[in-house]
Amino acid sequence: MEDVARLAGVSSATVSRTLRGLPNVSDETRDRVLQAAASLSYVVSPIASRLASGRTHTVGVIVPYAARWFFGQIVAGAESVLREHGLDLLLYNIGDVAARQRFFGQLPLRRRVDAVLVVAMQFTDPETADLRSLGVPIVAVGHDVPGAGCVRIDDVAAATSAIQHLLGLGHRRIGMISTYADQAMFLPVAHERRRAYLDTLTAAGLPVCDELVMSVPHGLDGGEQAMRRLLTLPDPPTAVFAESDELAFGALSALRRTGRHVSVIGFDDHELSALLDLTTVRQRVFEQGVLAAGMLRRAMTVSDWTPEELLMPTTLVLRASTWPVAVRTASTG
Amino acid sequence: MEDVARLAGVSSATVSRTLRGLPNVSDETRDRVLQAAASLSYVVSPIASRLASGRTHTVGVIVPYAARWFFGQIVAGAESVLREHGLDLLLYNIGDVAARQRFFGQLPLRRRVDAVLVVAMQFTDPETADLRSLGVPIVAVGHDVPGAGCVRIDDVAAATSAIQHLLGLGHRRIGMISTYADQAMFLPVAHERRRAYLDTLTAAGLPVCDELVMSVPHGLDGGEQAMRRLLTLPDPPTAVFAESDELAFGALSALRRTGRHVSVIGFDDHELSALLDLTTVRQRVFEQGVLAAGMLRRAMTVSDWTPEELLMPTTLVLRASTWPVAVRTASTG
DNA sequence: CCCTCGGATGTAAGCGTTTGCAAGGTCGGT
């Protein structure tokens, strides 16, 4: 920077001001500095800049399972807008208990980020307090974190519409495949969707049968396993609501391999759902990442930002994996 | 840090040495410092530390399409080992021409990372030179970058084995679905797999028919489109090799919707391939991310590191999407 | 008993920016 200043015949302060596009620099000087910087192919050291200014220009993104489709979409969406504004994205994948403990034990985000994006994770109170202690704005995607901004869908309403779709088709014995509620890695959406399932059945005057609610690890294997277990019941369900499309895929697989017929509805509208003709609840995941990043940007720039809440719409996408209860029952029964 | 030093009754230099685990500190002093730091819940500012030491403890990861399964796996794999060693992962998604130009125009990695991980991207010579000019070690996953370390599979051999599997089943008219070779976003694996296809057919004494080689955008839609076009040929193929499982999924979809029967073999062993009974070439993607990150670590710590090359094995996974040419041809006439 | 050597600690000079403050200049108004 000294070199550029010398070449342009100004002080380093002026170079700094010019390069950051601050107003109080005359056009003439500006040109001279820019030219000098270009000829030396100089770029400011982001690190020194951060030390001096106190702003890190970095956003920490915390996800439980970076490799899953949903989280990949969110991260990609957020990355696209953060990058566009010159912000760095620091990814923390804390899906297992060890990583999580390490994360909250040493809180590596301290003094390192200007904002935090939390994706579909529920924290304990002390953990939330730790996060707050960072003193930076927080935005959550997929669920609420007290005191933080939030971009999400109405999980309860969306799941309810799924169940009502099945009820509308005449199903009365409806199962659910949900993820195992690991006490340490509790995922809030799992809880809400299961609650919607229970409440909607109850509201419809149907009994709630515990044996119809499967708790399995997330993923294809989990879904397959769950459906196989449901099929062995003395009175198996005629329809099943899966907490996510990936679980639904597994369920479909089990059905195909066993030759049985059960309506299946998923949740997410994963890119492969159309291929598998899975009826599902669509949410726009990538876009939620985009919007969350936008909110973060606002939180970082506006001085008196207060947490916003953005509710994204969902749609029921009807495909061939659900059908009226009578049809197949009659033909196979 | 001053505060800690005062509380422990030592100088800030000693605090610094203690906190970084340097040797020349007496046990007694060490304890005192650690205790003081703990009681003040003090952590060093990574930014100041970086400025002073010149090391960024950060790895830049460059991917073309962060949201795709393959890249998600690689990133997750790399993240897991980098995080474990306290290194940050800076993600750059430069899948479109604009992002790419911006990236190489301002080279935001300059002065910002200690190493770079490039995932399955081919660069022009000037771009490679730009990357080199960062002066940090580079490791590539999925392909070679001159002068860089490399973790990959033998794409040609793997693709050849796929074609030979089809040949062994008696197929003589074999199509290929590959991605459109956008001049700006050229993906090296696409080229290699296509080459293997052509060479293997030629070596088997078969003619190469241009109309059997489809070039489409990556993804399900691309695959579906390609298969539909292949099916409209006067003499359609009896088997098709898809450059990736996602393309193969699209192809399967087209087949299902049209009720036609064509053997399909994919590449990757995507997690959904088992579900769709797709015969494919398996590579361990997550693990490649892990290994690449390990190599980066070595490159950053060993002073005289020279690029290593790691070749990962692949396996042909036989499932129900490929069958001997005679069977279905006879039954469907 | 003096000298040397090595380990533990302190001192202070960076690292490369940003930014509050002050200085100098220009300009319109009186």
Next chain:
DNA sequence: ACCGACCTTGCAAACGCTTACATCCGAGGG
């Protein structure tokens, strides 16, 4: 011609560490 307001620019002090170098001290060796 003088004053104040405003804009441009420079000065220099942070920012919070790391590290080369100096210092101090006790232990051996001669």
